[in-house]
Amino acid sequence: MSFDLVFFGGTGDLTWRKLMPALFQAFRHGKLPTNGRILSVARDEMSDERYREWLKERFQEVDGSKRPSDDEFEQFAALLHYRRMDLSQPEHYQRLKSWLDERQADTVVLYLATSPHLFTQICEQLGAAGLNDARTRVVLEKPLGHDLASAQQINKVVRSVFSETQAFRIDHYLGKPAVQNLMALRFGNALFEPLWRRESIANIQITLAEGLGVGTRGAFYDETGALRDMIQNHALQLLTMIALEPPPTNDADAIRDEKLKVLRSLKPFTAATVARDVVRGQYRAGSNEGLPVAGYLDEAKVPADSQCETFVALRTEVQNWRWAGVPFYLRTGKRLSGRDAQIVINFRQVPHPIFPGTNQANRLVIKLQPEDGLELQLLAAKGGADGEKLVPVSLDLDFDKAFAANRVGAYERLLLDAIAGRLNLFVRSDEQEQAWRWVEPILDAWKADSSGPRPYTAGSWGPAAASALVARDGFAWAEEE
Numbered sequence: 001m002s003f004d005l006v007f008f009g010g011t012g013d014l015t016w017r018k019l020m021p022a023l024f025q026a027f028r029h030g031k032l033p034t035n036g037r038i039l040s041v042a043r044d045e046m047s048d049e050r051y052r053e054w055l056k057e058r059f060q061e062v063d064g065s066k067r068p069s070d071d072e073f074e075q076f077a078a079l080l081h082y083r084r085m086d087l088s089q090p091e092h093y094q095r096l097k098s099w100l101d102e103r104q105a106d107t108v109v110l111y112l113a114t115s116p117h118l119f120t121q122i123c124e125q126l127g128a129a130g131l132n133d134a135r136t137r138v139v140l141e142k143p144l145g146h147d148l149a150s151a152q153q154i155n156k157v158v159r160s161v162f163s164e165t166q167a168f169r170i171d172h173y174l175g176k177p178a179v180q181n182l183m184a185l186r187f188g189n190a191l192f193e194p195l196w197r198r199e200s201i202a203n204i205q206i207t208l209a210e211g212l213g214v215g216t217r218g219a220f221y222d223e224t225g226a227l228r229d230m231i232q233n234h235a236l237q238l239l240t241m242i243a244l245e246p247p248p249t250n251d252a253d254a255i256r257d258e259k260l261k262v263l264r265s266l267k268p269f270t271a272a273t274v275a276r277d278v279v280r281g282q283y284r285a286g287s288n289e290g291l292p293v294a295g296y297l298d299e300a301k302v303p304a305d306s307q308c309e310t311f312v313a314l315r316t317e318v319q320n321w322r323w324a325g326v327p328f329y330l331r332t333g334k335r336l337s338g339r340d341a342q343i344v345i346n347f348r349q350v351p352h353p354i355f356p357g358t359n360q361a362n363r364l365v366i367k368l369q370p371e372d373g374l375e376l377q378l379l380a381a382k383g384g385a386d387g388e389k390l391v392p393v394s395l396d397l398d399f400d401k402a403f404a405a406n407r408v409g410a411y412e413r414l415l416l417d418a419i420a421g422r423l424n425l426f427v428r429s430d431e432q433e434q435a436w437r438w439v440e441p442i443l444d445a446w447k448a449d450s451s452g453p454r455p456y457t458a459g460s461w462g463p464a465a466a467s468a469l470v471a472r473d474g475f476a477w478a479e480e481e
């Protein structure tokens with residue numbers, strides 16, 4: 001199969017930090033279809049040769065084992081091309097079309113790795129230039145909009161130029177092996193499904209914690225905040241994968257229909273429930289990996305009086321027969337205790353305890369990162385002199401180790417899927433809009449409440465109010481038990 005892959009924003013951070021290294025890995029693993037060309041377009045004037053040199057320099061910043069040798073880079077670079085393009089100029093799109101028409105590849109993937117402000121303009125121009133025929137796919141990076149209205153506006157333009165099956169909306173969390181494994185866990189095994197419901201599950205906790213601060217992205221982050229950056233997309237996508245009903249098939253729309261139903265079943269927020277069930281925080285000076293770090297307000301390009309949240313914890317429910325009354329706790333933040341993403345399924349206590357002093361319940365921990373694994377916590381009798389006292393034990397699976405040879409990174413997987421036209425791991429416009437619809441009352445309530453985010457010390461697990469939120473239901477975050 002032949003393909004042409006075009007990166008708009010070809011000299012941008014996303015392209016050289018994430019996309020090119022991921023493509024190189026696909027190339028190194030022999031997974032990239034052989035008859036391909038990669039074209040980067042951006043505003044600077046550069047020859048193909050100069051672009052290849054520039055990218056080679058950038059690759060020096062890529063994590064060690066993922067860096068190409070000189071030989072490998074040379075082979076990979078043979079696929080790379082560069083053209084100057086002013087995205088506001090219709091004739092530049094015509095030039096791009098001529099380049100693509102040179103050989104009529106089977107598939108054309110247009111990846112918009114630009115600022116989202118340009119998405120509608122680029123799509124309109126692509127349409128006007130006839131760059132939207134059936135072999136073309138468009139890939140859109142998050143953030144897709146700033147709120148429901150802006151997301152709808154982008155989708156309207158995208159849909160006027162491309163069909164829904166040509167639109168690949170990226171949420172890179174869906175490309176993580178651990179997230180794909182969620183489907184395997186639930187629907188490849190008969191074991192869990194009968195327990196996957198309110199009768200057996202007490203609560204579910206989704207944590208996406210980062211040790212890093214906002215780094216050099218202060219200006220972007222301050223307009224975005226943790227709710228838009230992580231909850232509206234990554235955390236909600238994980239929630240849908242946990243809560244969805246078994247889809248009739250493994251096809252993209254069968255899965256996405258079920259995910260949409262979950263999003264529509266989420267308990268809507270009101271100003272009163274936002275005040276009660278959502279905690280926002282902002283980090284203050286503290287430490288990260290033993291070293292002192294600045295607070296958010298002292299980060300570059302962050303206004304000194306910023307009310308932007310760097311932490312969110314919230315409680316919600318999925319209002320349907322399977323999940324009625326089961327709290328789903330979502331939590332994310334920058335400068336927390338460390339990089340730790342996991343989903344904890346806390347099962348109910350045994351209905352009638354016969355072992356004295358044992359009040360622990362079973363727990364399934366789905367680890368997303370830094371390790372990718374599964375840990376099932378059980379209780380066992382040691383068989384020692386203390387007789388009937390049960391002790392916690394765990395069945396611990398490390399998928400990184402078990403499947404080391406086959407593991408591919410999130411962007412590698414998603415780029416290969418976009419080239420192959422597999423939509424399963426991409427977000428449909430109705431899902432994305434529903435997610436915005438659900439977070440919007442939180443944004444509105446915060447706008448109307450000048451009290452701002454609660455401070456927390458860098459290196460902690462966020463404001464104490466996040467613990468109180470869970471404690472109110474008689475539970476605790478997994479690390480607090």
Ligand code: BG6
Nearest residue numbers: 142172173210229230234341369
């Ligand atoms: C991105 C956010 O979508 O996800 C970043 O914009 C965040 O702020 C990143 O750091 C986290 O992704 P990962 O894969 O490192 O957990």
